[in-house]
Amino acid sequence: MVFMGDRATLLETGRFVQHRVHRSENAAFGVSVTESNETTDTSETPETPEIIKATETAETAGCAATVESTEFTENTGSAGGTGDAGDTGAVGATEAPGSAESPESAESEARHRRAADAGDTASMSVLGALLLRRGDLDGAEPYLRGATADGDRAAANNLGVLLHQRGYVDDAAGWWRIAAVAGSAAAAHALGRHYRERGDEPGAEYWLRQSAEQGHALGAYALADLLEHRSDVGAERWLRAAAEQGHREAAYRLARMLDRNAADDPHDAFGHPGLGPGAGDRPGATGRPVARRDDGPVAGPATGRVGEAEQWYRQAAARGHRRAALHLGAILEQRGEPKEAGRWYLISAKAGEARAACALGFLLRDAGDEESAAVWWLRAAQDGDGNAANALGALHAARGEQQTAERWYRAAMDAGDVNGAYNLGLLCAAQDRTPQAEQWYRRAAYAGHREAANALAVLLLQAGDATGAEPWFSKAAEAGSVDAAFNLGILYAGRDEDRAALVWYERAAAAGHTEAALQVGMALLHQGEEQEAERHLRCAAGGGSAEAAFRLAGVLDSRQPPPGPPALGEPMPEKTECEEWYERAAEQGHRRAQVRVGMLAAARGDVDSAARWYREAAESGSRNGAFNLGLLLAREGSEREAALWWSRAANDGHGRAALRLALLAARRGELTEGQRWCARAVELGPAEVAERAARLLEALHQELTA
Numbered sequence: 008m009v010f011m012g013d014r015a016t017l018l019e020t021g022r023f024v025q026h027r028v029h030r031s032e033n034a035a036f037g038v039s040v041t042e043s044n045e046t047t048d049t050s051e052t053p054e055t056p057e058i059i060k061a062t063e064t065a066e067t068a069g070c071a072a073t074v075e076s077t078e079f080t081e082n083t084g085s086a087g088g089t090g091d092a093g094d095t096g097a098v099g100a101t102e103a104p105g106s107a108e109s110p111e112s113a114e115s116e117a118r119h120r121r122a123a124d125a126g127d128t129a130s131m132s133v134l135g136a137l138l139l140r141r142g143d144l145d146g147a148e149p150y151l152r153g154a155t156a157d158g159d160r161a162a163a164n165n166l167g168v169l170l171h172q173r174g175y176v177d178d179a180a181g182w183w184r185i186a187a188v189a190g191s192a193a194a195a196h197a198l199g200r201h202y203r204e205r206g207d208e209p210g211a212e213y214w215l216r217q218s219a220e221q222g223h224a225l226g227a228y229a230l231a232d233l234l235e236h237r238s239d240v241g242a243e244r245w246l247r248a249a250a251e252q253g254h255r256e257a258a259y260r261l262a263r264m265l266d267r268n269a270a271d272d273p274h275d276a277f278g279h280p281g282l283g284p285g286a287g288d289r290p291g292a293t294g295r296p297v298a299r300r301d302d303g304p305v306a307g308p309a310t311g312r313v314g315e316a317e318q319w320y321r322q323a324a325a326r327g328h329r330r331a332a333l334h335l336g337a338i339l340e341q342r343g344e345p346k347e348a349g350r351w352y353l354i355s356a357k358a359g360e361a362r363a364a365c366a367l368g369f370l371l372r373d374a375g376d377e378e379s380a381a382v383w384w385l386r387a388a389q390d391g392d393g394n395a396a397n398a399l400g401a402l403h404a405a406r407g408e409q410q411t412a413e414r415w416y417r418a419a420m421d422a423g424d425v426n427g428a429y430n431l432g433l434l435c436a437a438q439d440r441t442p443q444a445e446q447w448y449r450r451a452a453y454a455g456h457r458e459a460a461n462a463l464a465v466l467l468l469q470a471g472d473a474t475g476a477e478p479w480f481s482k483a484a485e486a487g488s489v490d491a492a493f494n495l496g497i498l499y500a501g502r503d504e505d506r507a508a509l510v511w512y513e514r515a516a517a518a519g520h521t522e523a524a525l526q527v528g529m530a531l532l533h534q535g536e537e538q539e540a541e542r543h544l545r546c547a548a549g550g551g552s553a554e555a556a557f558r559l560a561g562v563l564d565s566r567q568p569p570p571g572p573p574a575l576g577e578p579m580p581e582k583t584e585c586e587e588w589y590e591r592a593a594e595q596g597h598r599r600a601q602v603r604v605g606m607l608a609a610a611r612g613d614v615d616s617a618a619r620w621y622r623e624a625a626e627s628g629s630r631n632g633a634f635n636l637g638l639l640l641a642r643e644g645s646e647r648e649a650a651l652w653w654s655r656a657a658n659d660g661h662g663r664a665a666l667r668l669a670l671l672a673a674r675r676g677e678l679t680e681g682q683r684w685c686a687r688a689v690e691l692g693p694a695e696v697a698e699r700a701a702r703l704l705e706a707l708h709q710e711l712t713a
Contacts, residue, residue: 123150128157136165144169160186164194176201187214192223200229208233219245224252231257235264250319255326262319262331269316324351329358336366345370356383361390368398377402388415393424400430409434425451429459441466452479457486461494473498484511489518496523505530516543521550528555537562548588553595560588560600593620598629605635614639625652630659637667646671657684662691666700673707682707 116137122130131154138147148169154162167182180201186194199215202208212233218226231245243264249257317338323331332355340348349370355363364387372380381402387395396419404412413434420427432447445466451459464479477498483491492515499508509530515523524547531540541562547555563585582590586607592600605620618639624632633656637649650671656664669684685707688700 128154128159132159132162135162139165139169144172160189160191164191167194167197187217192218192221192226196223196226196229203233219248224249224254228254228257255323255328258319258323259328259331262316265316329355329360333360333363336363340370361387361392365392365395368395388418391422393419393422393427396422397424397426397430404434425454425456429456432459432462457483457488461488461491465494489515489520493520493523496526521547521552524550525552525555528558553592553597556588556592557597557600560585560592563588596627598624598627598632602629602631602635630656630661634661634664637664657687660691662688662693662696665691666696669700669703673703678707678710
């Protein structure tokens with residue numbers, strides 16, 4: 008390459024000789040760089056070539072030409088930017104208008120000016136850099152040109168900066184080349200950025216690598232950016248090199264890279280990760296207002312955001328990188344450290360990061376401070392955060408302020424958050440505005456919102472359009488909607504397509520859907536696969552399904568012999584696992600489980616518990632509970648109260664209760680009443696009861712006609 012030959016020639020001439028080892032030079036060139044593969048997370052500010060400040064490090068008579076030591080200052084702010092990418096390039100500081108110089112600096116400048124006017128190369132370089140930083144380009148240029156002519160490489164770099172600021176980009180590149188060939192890492196960095204802007208990536212890589220290998224942090228960062236743009240694995244090495252020297256943007260991007268390497272970000276073929284949390288455990292559930300809290304402020308699973316990545320996020324955040332503070336807060340929140348997470352969210356939010364303000368709002372809401380949460384959500388929403396707008400909409404909807412909620416949902420939609428349309432659909436559906444709900448669901452579904460697709464399918468199914476509902480259920484289910492998979496199972500089961508229904512039930516069950524696991528368990532029980540059925544029933548019961556707990560208890564109950572009455576003096580036997588599952592179902596209001604728990608308690612001799620459970624079942628409408636409670640009361644001598652519960656059971660269709668009432672009436676001599684209940688028992692059955700009731704009815708008839 009041409010520039011390699013130039014480098015050899017210039018070094019042979021001895022025109023630019025490095026007499027002292029330079030410290031790392033910070034320079035930058037004016038191009039905009041975005042983080043590869045993280046365009047939504049990083050926007051860097053334009054870079055400006057760095058002005059190298061040459062200073063004398065030794066006062067040696069007659070040695071001005073040999074003093075080439077340079078100082079370079081790192082500017083951690085940005086050149087008119089927003090704050091996060093300010094250290095992508097150090098910017099030559101210029102004095103603010105009206106700023107006063109200290110007497111020492113004024114005296115130093117006067118001394119350098121006298122020496123420069125007398126022809127001292129080092130002083131010309133220092134004075135030129137000082138004037139350039141101040142913005143006095145006309146005053147700086149002659150001094151820089153004079154020092155450059157005497158072989159001062161810092162002056163050559165700064166002359167390039169000056170020409171670049173005047174718009175002479177090619178001339179600037181020429182002087183950067185001269186300084187870079189002489190060993191200036193800062194000039195090599197600026198030259199590499201120049202080549203990259205021109206589209207010459209091989210040339211850019213060569214010069215950036217020269218800068219990076221000399222320990223120049225900005226050169227290492229720029230080289231890493233170039234390599235990452237090409238998906239080169241060497242990018243991590245140079246990001247790490249820059250980060251270890253305190254480059255905050257490099258530290259942030261290194262952390263992001265480590266995140267991606269640890270765990271790939273999830274993406275769905277249809278829909279977005281985290282859109283629409285679980286919508287309830289009822290068939291056809293369509294969800295609740297969504298603000299993507301489960302998504303968090305950063306993408307990807309929590310398991311990837313740990314370890315070394317956290318250390319680099321912390322380093323970048325400590326240096327003022329607001330997005331690093333956001334990610335650090337997310338890590339700490341997921342780890343269960345809300346106070347520390349809130350501190351970093353607050354720092355990031357105050358620096359202008361809307362997502363951090365939104366996350367802080369959720370943190371405050373979870374802590375019970377809804378009013379403060381609303382303040383931060385409002386701030387984030389006004390900055391264009393759709394997630395925060397959705398959160399505000401949900402907040403106002405919960406307060407019954409429907410118009411305000413709708414306004415914020417529309418704001419979320421305008422901000423590009425598809426949840427806004429979905430939540431508008433939910434809002435309209437709650438108000439029985441079905442056509443509008445369908446419109447918003449359809450809009451969100453076409454945008455890829457899987458729960459909206461499921462909700463749209465439910466609406467169509469309720470309207471009798473099963474043909475139109477099925478493809479939307481399918482799309483939502485294929486995109487990962489658990490409710491849609493369950494609803495597809497219901498749809499196929501309604502058509503008696505049991506095999507297809509079981510496939511979708513199993514898919515939903517595998518994703519943790521409680522009712523789907525119950526359906527799979529019941530289907531497997533029907534097929535005689537008891538062991539596999541038990542596994543699914545345990546999952547459903549553990550997820551809170553009372554029916555699953557009852558059926559699981561039934562499976563376990565069938566495997567053990569019926570308990571006999573406790574022998575006199577023996578302690579009451581302990582509860583079995585099946586009884587514990589019956590009790591769990593009973594505590595959730597399952598009437599059959601309540602009756603069964605009462606029967607087991609009675610078998611154990613625990614009359615009080617048996618009576619309590621029978622009574623709960625009876626009061627909930629269980630005729631078996633009422634009948635058993637009557638038996639228990641009659642055994643205890645409370646026949647009058649027993650008759651009341653038997654009457655309730657018989658009126659609800661319990662034949663045995665009717666027979667008991669007939670026997671009770673006959674014993675009291677109320678023959679007509681006994682005949683009435685016998686006739687009712689014959690009518691209700693079962694066969695054994697009907698036969699006994701018929702014999703009693705005949706006996707009563709004979710008694711009455713005798």
